[in-house]
Amino acid sequence: MNYETCTVLLFGHNENLEQELRRSGMIVDVFADSGLCGSLKDASANSKAEFFLTLRADGGFMPADVLKVADALLADPSKVYLGERTLPEKKSLPQNVYGFLSGLEAKDITTSLYGMSREFLETISCIKAKDGAFFQNIPLVARAKNILVESVLVESSTNETPGWNILLSTGKLYQVFIKFSIAAFIAYLVDIGTFYVFQKLFSGMDDEFKILTATVLSRILCSIATYLLNRGAVFNSNAKSTGAVVRFVILAVGQLVASWLLVWGIGSLLGGGDAVNTMLKVVVDLVIFLASFTIQRDWVFKESKGLLK
Numbered sequence: 582m583n584y585e586t587c588t589v590l591l592f593g594h595n596e597n598l599e600q601e602l603r604r605s606g607m608i609v610d611v612f613a614d615s616g617l618c619g620s621l622k623d624a625s626a627n628s629k630a631e632f633f634l635t636l637r638a639d640g641g642f643m644p645a646d647v648l649k650v651a652d653a654l655l656a657d658p659s660k661v662y663l664g665e666r667t668l669p670e671k672k673s674l675p676q677n678v679y680g681f682l683s684g685l686e687a688k689d690i691t692t693s694l695y696g697m698s699r700e701f702l703e704t705i706s707c708i709k710a711k712d713g714a715f716f717q718n719i720p721l722v723a724r725a726k727n728i729l730v731e732s733v734l735v736e737s738s739t740n741e742t743p744g745w746n747i748l749l750s751t752g753k754l755y756q757v758f759i760k761f762s763i764a765a766f767i768a769y770l771v772d773i774g775t776f777y778v779f780q781k782l783f784s785g786m787d788d789e790f791k792i793l794t795a796t797v798l799s800r801i802l803c804s805i806a807t808y809l810l811n812r813g814a815v816f817n818s819n820a821k822s823t824g825a826v827v828r829f830v831i832l833a834v835g836q837l838v839a840s841w842l843l844v845w846g847i848g849s850l851l852g853g854g855d856a857v858n859t860m861l862k863v864v865v866d867l868v869i870f871l872a873s874f875t876i877q878r879d880w881v882f883k884e885s886k887g888l889l890k
Contacts, residue, residue, distance in 0.1 A: 582648075584605050584607045584655075587607045587632045587655070588608040588609070588630035588632070588633050589607050589610070590610055590624050590633060590634065590636075591611045591636060592636070592637045593613075593614040598644060599611065605648060607647075607651070608630060610628070614638070618706065621702060621705070624706075625702045630699065631658075631698065632654050632696065632699070633696070633697055634650060634654070634694070634695065634696045635693060635694070636693045641666065641739055642666075642693075642737050643735075643737055645735070646736055647664075649664070649733055649736070650664045650694055650696040651696055653731070654697070658698045659729065660731045661705070661723050661730045661731075662696040662697070662730075662732075663694070663695055663730055664695065664696075664733055665689040665692060665732040665733060665734050666689045666735060667734070667739075668742060672688060673742045675743055675745050676688065679747055682754050682755060683724070683754060684724065684878055685720050685721075685724075686732070689732075690717060690720075690747060693716045701728055704726055705726075708722050714751035714753075717750060717751055721754060727819070757815065757878070758874065760814060761815045764814060764815050767806065768806040769866070769870075771799070773862065775795075775798065776799040776859065776862060777795075777855070779794060779798050779799060780792070780795045780858070781855070788848070792858060793845070796837060797837060800836070804829070804833040807833075808826070808829050825881060828880060828881040829877075829881050832880075832881055840862065840865055840869060843861075844858055844862050
């Protein structure tokens with residue numbers, strides 16, 4: 582394959598790797614392993630290449646890894662490609678937490694090997710981050726910009742399982758979840774408050790139907806607030822309105838049924854009562870809230886070009 586349109590942005594010194602990549606026909610620009618944001622901006626401004634690959638010289642990657650990512654990029658430049666090394670098969674708890682917060686399924690979340698077009702490089706080079714978290718932020722920023730990121734399994738491997746430091750290195754990991762939590766808290770006040778009020782209004786009913794009625798009415802008001810806040814302020818979704826509404830309604834109904842059955846079922850075992858049912862609803866809806874975050878991000882407000890694989 583012709584690699585003359587590819588420029589490798591190599592951070593740090595690795596003479597053998599540099600020479601092998603040049604022999605393949607690629608242009609290799611070497612930078613100090615610091616000031617990464619400025620280096621990418623300089624590369625996008627000064628280089629005439631169509632495609633770019635980034636990696637740290639000490640990242641354990643081989644020339645074949647870079648070529649494999651380049652092949653994927655040249656075959657379909659509409660995505661950003663992540664060079665994924667083979668890691669221990671079992672994911673660590675920090676990896677699972679990271680995946681929950683980011684929506685990124687790739688196991689190698691500390692990789693520095695990426696492939697992207699000039700257009701995407703210009704977008705991603707606007708990242709404001711410390712060098713230690715710069716590469717980790719690339720897929721997070723790409724997702725926020727609705728750029729598809731795809732993992733490419735390369736030949737290299739690493740035995741270093743990401744630790745808790747990956748959850749402390751960048752605030753961008755938490756931005757969407759924090760906004761989601763604030764929006765949910767606003768809607769939750771509506772939900773819990775109206776749930777308690779409706780229980781009092783329908784106090785003459787049996788517990789089963791009183792809880793159902795209060796749950797339905799409070800959930801309707803909560804769902805309207807949630808949809809408006811999450812679509813506009815949290816996920817900045819441009820997904821087709823009709824499809825997003827339908828998916829949101831399906832999710833809302835599922836949450837409603839789950840909340841009703843769990844509160845009523847567990848409340849019956851504990852003897853019922855308005856105060857008990859309200860406290861149970863707080864706990865049950867917290868669990869539903871965590872599940873709802875990933876469902877809304879990856880399904881309800883998903884755009885076809887905004888997925889991360």
